[in-house]
Amino acid sequence: MGPPSQPGSEARSVSDPAFMNVDVAIAGAGLGGLALALGLKERGITAHVFEAAPAPRTDGGTVxxxxxxxxxxxxxxxxxxxxxxxxxxxxxxxxxxxxxxxxxxxxxxxxxxxxxxxxxxWKDFQEILASSIPPEQIHCNHRLQKFTPVEGGVEAVFDIIGDSDARENYSASSNAYGGAAIGQLTVRTKLLVGADGIRSNVRKAMGGKPPQxxxxxxxxxxxxxxxxxxxxxxxxxxxxxxxxxxxxxxxxxxxxxxxxxxxxxxxxxxxxxxxxxxxxxxxxxxxxxxxxxxxxxxxxxxxxxxxxxxxxxxxxxxxxxxxxxxNVALDTWVAADGHVVLIGDAAHAMHPIVGQGAMQTFEDAHQLAELLKKEAGPDFSTDGVATAVHRFEKVKKRRAELVQAFSREASSLPKEVTVPAEYQDLSGPEKLQRFSQLNTWMQRYPDVLGGDPDSVYWKPLES
Incomplete structure (x- = not known):
């Protein structure tokens, strides 16, 4: 097995690819990827983070x-x-x-x-989270190219981009790093987590459409x-x-x-x-x-x-x-029989007006870390990983996508497209009540993840 690649290290040639074997590989060193890596570290699970940029970004210019x-x-x-x-x-x-x-x-x-x-x-979230992960577990200049299911997990192939090439080919408008690969790294893992943002390569490999x-x-x-x-x-x-x-x-x-x-x-x-x-x-x-x-x-x-x-x-x-x-909602956040999963913007990028984009990402990291610890056990079994991933999707997908859909209502798209038919004729006070009840449901986290039984508009699904 080849040694872990380090930021700035010389990559092997494409004809002689490096290889790693890890329990968890996270694509993306943004808020979700770093928070999940930290949550797993706290629970005794080692995760390696692979980031396309030359370093975890701290130049977001926002709060x-x-x-x-x-x-x-x-x-x-x-x-x-x-x-x-x-x-x-x-x-x-x-x-x-x-x-x-x-x-x-x-x-x-x-x-x-x-x-x-x-x-x-935003930069302070990034700096604190990145500094909490051992540097040898963050691999920069690594852009996911593809993943392939294998027994007990997946093999993910990352293109390795030179520092200067990554910087010169960065598109801030699309938050994407281009540039030609100077090598590749193949990572065999029990779990690949797509935390690589709204234009996620993991999501793309799962058939996701481009952002709207x-x-x-x-x-x-x-x-x-x-x-x-x-x-x-x-x-x-x-x-x-x-x-x-x-x-x-x-x-x-x-x-x-x-x-x-x-x-x-x-x-x-x-x-x-x-x-x-x-x-x-x-x-x-x-x-x-x-x-x-x-x-x-x-x-x-x-x-x-x-x-x-x-x-x-x-x-x-x-x-x-x-x-x-x-992002348009996917039928599932899970692939490869439970060995690939999306979190954060890769799963549910949303309009910022409600202020829940990063909050839902933090919930994702917390819930997935907890479930992996509980279900995979001390030996981090492959069956336990798959069980945890499917349970994670069950507890978080509906919640995040309801918030995503509600946030879309604040956009400038036509209301007949974004607002559910049953809510298009609400009065002003009813609209305020619906928004207030959404906030109440969010703030009751981690209770009533599936819906707030005390609300009018955000009740859980009937079992």
Whole structure:
């Protein structure tokens, strides 16, 4: 058996491929892959993580609303992990909602943050999780090419990409690393986990369709503002602004430790806006990104001046833009008789408006780690692995896909396409009740995973 490949190590030639034999191989060193690897480590199970990038990324330029279900899940992954992460962010004591009409202020409501939500930079989640995994178990510059079922597991083939080639061929808009392979690594494993994001190669190998555009464009930035001159938001504040007429939703937040966050979403239901931008659109610091973001805001001399001022104050290199996309639900997250499984965005990428994308990923990592420990036993039996994987899909798939579908309702796609027929004629108060009951169900994690029996809209399936 060849030695484990290390980030930056010289790869063997394609004609003489390296080989590894591991219990768990995780494709993708994002939030889900790293959280699962840590959860397995805590339970005495060694997992190796294979990442296409030259290093685990920490340049996301965004924050995560750290909701209670995600906090509970990460504490289940590793005791004390939630407190370590929250210390990097800010638990905003107040939440302000701004309602606009074409840039004119119509209503401003301020309430206490009683839910315990914390705003934490995405990069801090990544850094803490990556630093918790032994470096010899993270293999960068490895892009999954294919997997083949074998007795007791699968063989996964990873292309090895040179450091410089991976960097030069990275597409921020698609979060994908291209470049020619300079070698290959074959990994035999009892379990291959696809945690490789919305454009997952594992998902693709399982027959998954490409992501779908949800008709929304998104600009965000995260900047360090020690003098409080760039982003006009008060310390420990979190503000949401929405303008139905202009098709704008956004956030201004204190992300803690003088980090400030701005997010702007613009409706583009027919795709004409993004088509007009051409190939320059998408990624971090792309030429013209500041002009595009400012141009998405309607009018002048109105409430949006505060957002325009923020965008003018920051460097173009700090602004990240993207199309908001999700994945069409698969019939199953499982392949190879229970020896391949998807988690996180690879399984259920969703619109960010409900704030549950990362939270569902953390739940995935917690539940899968727990079930593998319980079912596979100390010898990590292949039959136990398959049992754990099928049980994981049973407890998580419906829950995550209901959240995914509800999140899609906030997109700019037609409501007759995104909203279930039985809910299309709900009154305003009924819509609010449905959303509130979803939040209640989420925050009861890990209880009632299959549905909240006390709710009207999110009851479990009848057995």
């Amino acid at each position: 995560i609303g750290f909701f209670p279900n995600g906090q509970t899940a990460l504490n289940g992954v590793s005791p004390g992990l939630t407190d370590r992460i929250k210390a990097r962010g800010n638990r905003c004591p107040s939440l302000t909602s701004i309602r606009l009409c074409d840039g004119v202020l119509e209503e401003e409501l301020k309430r206490d943050n009683q839910s315990g939500i914390a705003m934490v930079p 555009y949800l008709g929304d464009l998104h600009w965000n930035l995260l900047v360090h503002d020690p003098d409080e001159t760039m982003v006009p938001i008060k310390d420990e504040s979190h503000m949401r602004f929405a303008d139905e007429k202009a098709g704008i939703v956004g956030f201004l937040s204190d992300a803690g430790h003088k980090w400030r966050f701005l997010s702007v979403r613009k409706a583009d239901p027919d795709g004409k806006i993004v088509a007009g931008y051409g190939p320059e659109f998408g990624g971090l610091g792309k030429p013209g990104v500041k002009e595009r973001a400012i141009g998405a805001l309607p009018g002048s001399d109105n409430w949006y001046d505060v957002v325009r001022e923020t965008l003018r104050n920051v460097a173009e290199s700090d602004i990240f833009e993207r199309r908001i996309m999700d």
